[in-house]
Amino acid sequence: MPYARITGTGGFLPQRIVSNDDLAADLATRGVETSDAWIVERTGIRQRHIAEPGTKTSDLATRAARAALESAGVTAEAIDLIIVATSTPDFIFPSTACLVQANLGVGGAAAFDVQAVCSGFVYALATADAFIRAGRAHHALVIGAEVFSGILDWNDRRTCVLFGDGAGAVVLSASDEPGILAVRLNADGTQHHILCAAGNVVGGQVTGDPFLRMDGQAVFKLAVNSLTRSAREVCADAGIPVSSIDWMVPHQANIRILNFISRKLALPEEKLIVTLDRHANTSAASVPLALDVAWRDGRIRPGQTVLLQGVGGGFTWGSILVKI
Numbered sequence: 001m002p003y004a005r006i007t008g009t010g011g012f013l014p015q016r017i018v019s020n021d022d023l024a025a026d027l028a029t030r031g032v033e034t035s036d037a038w039i040v041e042r043t044g045i046r047q048r049h050i051a052e053p054g055t056k057t058s059d060l061a062t063r064a065a066r067a068a069l070e071s072a073g074v075t076a077e078a079i080d081l082i083i084v085a086t087s088t089p090d091f092i093f094p095s096t097a098c099l100v101q102a103n104l105g106v107g108g109a110a111a112f113d114v115q116a117v118c119s120g121f122v123y124a125l126a127t128a129d130a131f132i133r134a135g136r137a138h139h140a141l142v143i144g145a146e147v148f149s150g151i152l153d154w155n156d157r158r159t160c161v162l163f164g165d166g167a168g169a170v171v172l173s174a175s176d177e178p179g180i181l182a183v184r185l186n187a188d189g190t191q192h193h194i195l196c197a198a199g200n201v202v203g204g205q206v207t208g209d210p211f212l213r214m215d216g217q218a219v220f221k222l223a224v225n226s227l228t229r230s231a232r233e234v235c236a237d238a239g240i241p242v243s244s245i246d247w248m249v250p251h252q253a254n255i256r257i258l259n260f261i262s263r264k265l266a267l268p269e270e271k272l273i274v275t276l277d278r279h280a281n282t283s284a285a286s287v288p289l290a291l292d293v294a295w296r297d298g299r300i301r302p303g304q305t306v307l308l309q310g311v312g313g314g315f316t317w318g319s320i321l322v323k324i
């Protein structure tokens with residue numbers, strides 16, 4: 001049975017950077033009060049990239065995909081599986097993965113979306129790993145991409161300051177050497193209400209509430225507990241101690257969540273890859289974007305062990321242990 005290895009990474013962020021001060025000034029015109037000091041102290045976020053109106057998730061996903069293909073030295077024609085993790089697809093259907101495939105100018109490969117909100121990339125990577133290990137794919141393009149700015153209620157300061165837009169991607173290729181060492185995916189659907197965008201389109205009309213809503217404190221507690229447990233479980237599955245992890249690339253939601261987890265796991269904070277200060281929370285894009293930053297700046301190197309972790313709406317969470 002072949003193994004699956006990450007052979008390249010890519011990322012793409014919209015050009016427009018909105019600092020906390022810019023955002024506070026903009027929200028003030030709506031009568032919504034916030035400040036750089038509040039956002040930095042409670043979340044660690046300093047800025048976010050926001051897509052221009054009309055930008056589609058498939059646009060960002062395609063840019064990240066091209067960068068990952070180049071990094072891996074794999075042509076688009078060689079890709080036989082495309083999975084896009086997103087909660088902000090271009091359309092109800094077809095899938096964003098099919099639109100990315102068309103943008104890449106190739107046809108034939110299987111292409112579909114995965115919906116697990118901020119855990120989406122980890123779910124998608126686990127799916128691609130299973131395809132490759134079963135011999136059903138040789139080179140998979142796995143993408144997390146979001147235009148979350150489109151589902152935010154800009155009058156709700158408890159949520160709109162937390163998110164940004166972007167896309168990250170990896171190429172996962174069949175290999176004789178182990179790459180993905182162990183996978184844990186979990187969900188607790190009874191907690192679906194603590195983080196949701198509970199709207200839909202029926203008969204051409206929006207029904208329900210299409211904006212993101214969140215019980216921040218409930219999400220905070222569940223995120224810390226589920227990711228701590230999941231990290232221990234995935235390391236036990238791989239037969240390695242948590243202390244042997246070289247880098248942790250967690251979902252980038254809140255620096256306080258990440259600091260709690262690293263303390264509980266006794267992993268030094270220097271082993272955390274943190275991009276939320278610059279990117280904010282880009283949902284399914286956050287893990288591959290952070291991975292791409294650390295891959296390109298040379299922190300993540302061949303032979304190292306990396307823990308990827310996602311957590312988000314559903315409630316969903318998951319961990320993947322990777323040998324680079």
Ligand code: ACO
Pocket residue numbers: 033034035038039042043118157158159161162195214215216217219220223251252253254281283311312313
């Ligand atoms: N600016 C200024 N004041 C604010 C803001 C803001 N942007 N947002 C909330 N406040 C106020 C509230 O109105 C409240 O004021 P009040 O006491 O007068 O009512 C006060 O700050 C405290 O509000 P809380 O919601 O209790 O603040 P908390 O300390 O819980 O921080 C936060 C909120 C940052 C959302 C926190 O709960 C959190 O980090 N939760 C984790 C959830 C998360 O990161 N979600 C991201 C998406 S989910 C995911 O990706 C897994």
